[in-house]
Amino acid sequence: MSKLLFDPYVALVLVGFLPSEVWRWLGIAVGRGLDEKSEFIQWVRAVAIALVAGVVTRIVLFPPGALASVPLSVRLAALTCGFLAFYFIHRSPLAGVLVGEAVLVAGALALGG
Numbered sequence: 001m002s003k004l005l006f007d008p009y010v011a012l013v014l015v016g017f018l019p020s021e022v023w024r025w026l027g028i029a030v031g032r033g034l035d036e037k038s039e040f041i042q043w044v045r046a047v048a049i050a051l052v053a054g055v056v057t058r059i060v061l062f063p064p065g066a067l068a069s070v071p072l073s074v075r076l077a078a079l080t081c082g083f084l085a086f087y088f089i090h091r092s093p094l095a096g097v098l099v100g101e102a103v104l105v106a107g108a109l110a111l112g113g
Helices: 008-031 039-061 065-069 072-088 093-110
Strands: none
Touching: 039 072, 072 093
């Protein structure tokens, strides 16, 4: 029985998944009664978008791991193409990610990275 408690998958569920899942369900319960057009919700949405933009910018300009071997010009081109795909393909995040990733991989392979 004690071996089950030290299983890494059990630990991952107990420490990684469940604590965040509680907050997600709480957010759903609280968020049902909120007006999407309220100034507070618009402010929260703007802050969330700014945080994601900041993280993406940091990854592009100061890449971790193997991404550091890809030239900045390729990373910027992938970011630009991904954004344009998102914008022009019905604001689809999936399209933006797929196109951006394809440009990044193609650019890295073309330059021998």
